[in-house]
Amino acid sequence: MSKPSDEQAAMQHYLVCGTEDCHNNGQFYCNDCHRPLCEQCRDEHLKSPKTKIHEIVLYRRHKHQLPVQECELHPTRNVEIVCRECKTQLCSKCSTMKEHKGHNFDDLEEIYARKYALWQGEFAKIQKYFLPTSQNLKTDIEEDAKHIKKTMESIRISMKAEADSLKNLVDEVTSENIEHTHITEKALLETLKSQETIHENYIAYLGNMSDEFQKILLTINKKLLFSETMVIKTIPDTLESVIPAFTAGQFNKEDVAKLLGKSHVPDTELKKRKIQPMVTVSTDMPFPDRQSNQSREKSITKPSLFLSSSVTKVKEYRVRSVGSVFHASVDTLGRLWASDHKGKLVHTDQQGKRLLKIKNSNGPKGYHTVTQDGNLVCADTEKKVIYIISPDTKITEFIKTAAWKPICVHSSRINGDMLMGMSKYEAKVTRYNKAGKEIQNIQMDNKGHKLYGVPHYITENINGDICVSDFNKNAVVVVNKSGQHRFSYSGQRSEFCPYGICTDVLGHILVCDSVSNTVYLLDQDGGFLSVLLSPQQIKCSPRGVCVDDENNLYVGQRDNNTVTVYKYLQ
Secondary structure (H helix, E strand, O other): OOOOOHHHHHHOOOOEOOOOOOOOEOOEEEOOOOEEEOHHHHHHHHHOOOOOOOOEEEHHHOOOOOOOOEOOOOOOOEOOEEEOOOOEEEOOOHHHOHHHOOOOEEEHHHHHHHHHHHHHHHHHHHHHHHHHHHHHHHHHHHHHHHHHHHHHHHHHHHHHHHHHHHHHHHHHHHHHHHHHHHHHHHHHHHHHHHHHHHHHHHHHHHHHHHHHHHHHHHOOOOHHHHOOOOOOOOOOOOOOOOOOOOOOOOOOHHHHHHHOOOOOOOOOOOOOOOOOOOOOOOOOOOOOOHHHHHHHHHHHOOOOOOEEEEEEEEEEEEOOOOOOOOEEEEOOOOOEEEEOOOOEEEEEOOOOOEEEEEEOOOOOOOOEEEOOOOOEEEEEOOOOEEEEEOOOOOEEEEEEOOOOEEEEEEEOOOOOOEEEEEEOOOEEEEEEOOOOOEEEEEOEOOOOOEOOOOEEEEEEOOOOOEEEEEOOOOEEEEEOOOOOEEEEEOOOOOOOOEEEEEEOOOOOEEEEEOOOOEEEEEOOOOOEEEEEEOHHHHOOOEEEEEEOOOOEEEEEEOOOOEEEEEEEEO
């Protein structure tokens, strides 16, 4: 019975034993044969005279097989050793040549296994320490923000209550003052009323006196000559009234402010948030010798990278069999996959020598990516199929996208998920897990607006953000790992036409602009940092960009098949 395909194996619940006609759980692994073994086949393997000295380990501790590479001098043999003195990769036959007489050699597979373990260790640190710790700090910040909002709302409520209390006191005092005016008015009016009564009585008295005098004057009586003259009483005295006056209070805004409380931030020294120290991260990977442990220690104590003050050209070479480089991906060995605007896809070594050529139906878009295992994933727009190409050039159909046309694809360095930009009568980004199961669709923002027009390049940042270079939107559209829109970057000028896009270990976003013929460097939140590569440095229109494991930036061009490698981090 034939072996199950890669796609079938990915869909199973356990790894199948690599022995022919055996379908048991392959929980062990032969590092010499490079195949999984079940417990029974392991025992038989160790009993066989041919294989009893083979190294068999648990599968999770297996060595990763050295990718097949033909020897340039002996095409029938594969490169498997490296000369310490010449620092060149050789086949076993090369080691017998006189040029290498007396030289020391190292097993290339051991070196590859050590380096793979080191990189997996770095990846494990990200997954088990840096990412969780950062997420915890982010959660702490979010909790602090909630607490501040709650506290400030409580302060505002207290301020309003205090102001209401002051208003009530003002109303109470005002009511008392007004009541006092009524009492004062009543007393003054009563005084005036009594004075008015006095003068009314006096006026009545004068009337009586006037009548008496008139009677006497009209009567001819001799007694008048001898009677006593009547005396008129004087006008009674009364006091003048004092008109009440109002004296305004003397106060201003500052006086009122002094009566009321106010919020403030205590003047205390800010303390750094506590970061949990990193403990040893288990990778479940063997480190074959002392040298690898030293390398691991160096890797752990390696200082943080930062932007260099200048960009340095490392090398430049031409990619044969393509007319341009619209998209680029680098595999785990530093070899390049490059595609042009006609759908030709080429695999080259670090000198530009062609290793493999594929004709695809796609145009100048980000339709291929390299997985953590070194496989190439590429999309066929016409057939609406995603293929996986293994290092030994085995092609496997991975995903069928039905009515949707796959335009761009990216393999996540965080969890191995596959991110795809697709179009039909509209556009979307879809996430698939390692088994090819659709687990997420992103189309609209939280206001119901369409996020994408033509997502022709896609990548993922270290925080899980999905970054899309959108041709129709003329923008870099970024959503978080949950699909919520974070920001859109539309360039530094009125016109912006983004093409190739990638991110680096510091969370920077690097994007090509075909209008200004530059490569922009953005921070993780879409803030413009610099023009990383100017038109004078690039000379031709930049299209495809990617960053390798050594933090080198690869830039492909529209008008020729030249790839330039730059160093911008140190």
